[in-house]
Amino acid sequence: LRKFTQTRGSGVMIFRQLFDRDSCTYTYLLADPDTKEAVLVDPVIELAERDAKLVDQMGLNLIYVMNTHMHADHITGTGLLKKLVPSCQSVISKESGAMADVHVEHGEVVKFGEQELEVRQTPGHTNGCVTYVCHGEKFALTGDALLVRGCGRTDFQEGSAETLYESVHSQILSLPDDFALYPAHDYVGHTVTSVAEEKEFNPRLTKSKEEFIDLMNNLGLAYPRKIDISLPANKVCGLYNLP
Amino acid sequence: LRKFTQTRGSGVMIFRQLFDRDSCTYTYLLADPDTKEAVLVDPVIELAERDAKLVDQMGLNLIYVMNTHMHADHITGTGLLKKLVPSCQSVISKESGAMADVHVEHGEVVKFGEQELEVRQTPGHTNGCVTYVCHGEKFALTGDALLVRGCGRTDFQEGSAETLYESVHSQILSLPDDFALYPAHDYVGHTVTSVAEEKEFNPRLTKSKEEFIDLMNNLGLAYPRKIDISLPANKVCGLYNLP
Ligand SMILES: [Fe+2]
Numbered sequence: 001l002r003k004f005t006q007t008r009g010s011g012v013m014i015f016r017q018l019f020d021r022d023s024c025t026y027t028y029l030l031a032d033p034d035t036k037e038a039v040l041v042d043p044v045i046e047l048a049e050r051d052a053k054l055v056d057q058m059g060l061n062l063i064y065v066m067n068t069h070m071h072a073d074h075i076t077g078t079g080l081l082k083k084l085v086p087s088c089q090s091v092i093s094k095e096s097g098a099m100a101d102v103h104v105e106h107g108e109v110v111k112f113g114e115q116e117l118e119v120r121q122t123p124g125h126t127n128g129c130v131t132y133v134c135h136g137e138k139f140a141l142t143g144d145a146l147l148v149r150g151c152g153r154t155d156f157q158e159g160s161a162e163t164l165y166e167s168v169h170s171q172i173l174s175l176p177d178d179f180a181l182y183p184a185h186d187y188v189g190h191t192v193t194s195v196a197e198e199k200e201f202n203p204r205l206t207k208s209k210e211e212f213i214d215l216m217n218n219l220g221l222a223y224p225r226k227i228d229i230s231l232p233a234n235k236v237c238g239l240y241n242l243p
Numbered sequence: 244l245r246k247f248t249q250t251r252g253s254g255v256m257i258f259r260q261l262f263d264r265d266s267c268t269y270t271y272l273l274a275d276p277d278t279k280e281a282v283l284v285d286p287v288i289e290l291a292e293r294d295a296k297l298v299d300q301m302g303l304n305l306i307y308v309m310n311t312h313m314h315a316d317h318i319t320g321t322g323l324l325k326k327l328v329p330s331c332q333s334v335i336s337k338e339s340g341a342m343a344d345v346h347v348e349h350g351e352v353v354k355f356g357e358q359e360l361e362v363r364q365t366p367g368h369t370n371g372c373v374t375y376v377c378h379g380e381k382f383a384l385t386g387d388a389l390l391v392r393g394c395g396r397t398d399f400q401e402g403s404a405e406t407l408y409e410s411v412h413s414q415i416l417s418l419p420d421d422f423a424l425y426p427a428h429d430y431v432g433h434t435v436t437s438v439a440e441e442k443e444f445n446p447r448l449t450k451s452k453e454e455f456i457d458l459m460n461n462l463g464l465a466y467p468r469k470i471d472i473s474l475p476a477n478k479v480c481g482l483y484n485l486p
Pocket residue numbers: 069070071072073125144152
């Protein structure tokens with residue numbers, strides 16, 4: 001009955017969702033209210049100053065700037081944030097092939113104060129995609145592996161529809177029904193979903209694996225507008241050619 | 244120490260924030276998890292079908308489609324939602340001058356299941372602006388009275404900088420520090436703020452009343468792009484000239 005209830009566990013973690021209207025990217029600011037240690041996930045370079053200002057106003061100590069994967073549609077704000085907030089370190093998965101201060105692997109836990117994010121490898125959109133799971137507050141940041149009623153494309157950056165299907169089902173939709181799922185993008189204004197909803201209503205992931213692969217391999221999407229500038233930049237935390 | 248903690252009280256209410264990228268409007272879907280009674284606040288006509296679909300998928304019973312005020316920047320989805328979900332009723336303040344099934348006044352309470360929203364009159368942006376306060380979950384929907392680090396303009400629709408200043412201070416910033424404040428718009432990707440933050444960092448509302456009035460009366464903003472089509476439509480729930 002309460003499967004669509006939208007909670008965040010204890011509700012104690014500081015949690016802010018931020019949006020980039022141009023690339024439709026969601027950035028997340030998470031922090032421990034006691035120690036003030038904070039992490040930013042998937043920042044966008046054009047909005048890095050907005051993010052740094054919010055961190056500063058909220059009196060937070062930004063320790064990690066993390067990415068769910070090496071993005072092809074925007075330049076990460078990671079490198080610029082490291083300049084704006086020199087104490088922080090960049091974090092990305094080892095498999096991403098991108099440079100970072102800290103490379104994380106499946107099963108590791110990122111800690112900030114009393115808060116914890118479990119790293120789950122969820123390849124398929126890219127080889128190096130991870131989902132950050134917060135068991136304490138009952139949510140996951142799914143990157144482009146799972147979007148609200150959708151999923152990331154699998155036709156570039158070592159994408160594989162079969163791998164994505166397995167990742168989403170084994171690592172994300174296997175979480176409890178009431179876990180909130182926060183995507184890296186949404187194009188129609190949804191901000192969040194839940195495991196229960198996606199298991200029931202995701203038009204792609206509710207298909208059989210064979211149907212999913214067939215669908216994903218025949219989307220006929222346009223070549224990503226910013227991929228040729230984004231990937232080389234995101235390999236080096238977005239600092240490529242930065243003034 | 245915990246003043247910026249972002250909680251929603253018991254965390255039991257179903258709560259969804261939705262965004263319109265064109266007008267930068269936030270729409271809110273709130274529901275009682277037990278009775279499934281739901282309300283939508285500030286829907287946008289172009290996205291009414293998205294909203295109706297979400298209501299349907301979540302198994303909710305939409306009883307009210309509410310507006311914080313008569314918007315000048317977009318056509319409300321209220322009328323279209325009444326066609327898509329015939330059981331629901333439209334709600335707006337009596338002072339708005341707009342047609343609706345239910346006219347609310349200062350101090351009234353809107354109920355859906357066990358959930359309650361207190362109506363607080365917060366004129367200044369328009370004559371008929373209200374803020375919906377949820378004491379149980381510790382948040383308020385502020386419409387255009389208070390925006391994240393900003394506020395609605397006061398130079399049309401019977402706007403008054405002095406009235407807005409008094410409304411925001413007496414009805415919104417007087418709430419407890421840890422109340423979350425959800426605006427009707429944001430133009431740089433912020434999704435939420437808190438009473439504590441706005442008391443400390445709102446660049447307009449932290450000024451003296453005299454400075455605020457002077458600032459607001461000299462913004463020199465452009466004539467609102469959609470006001471001439473939005474106001475006549477929103478007077479009649481957005482049904483004006485609807486096919
Ligand atoms: Fe991506």
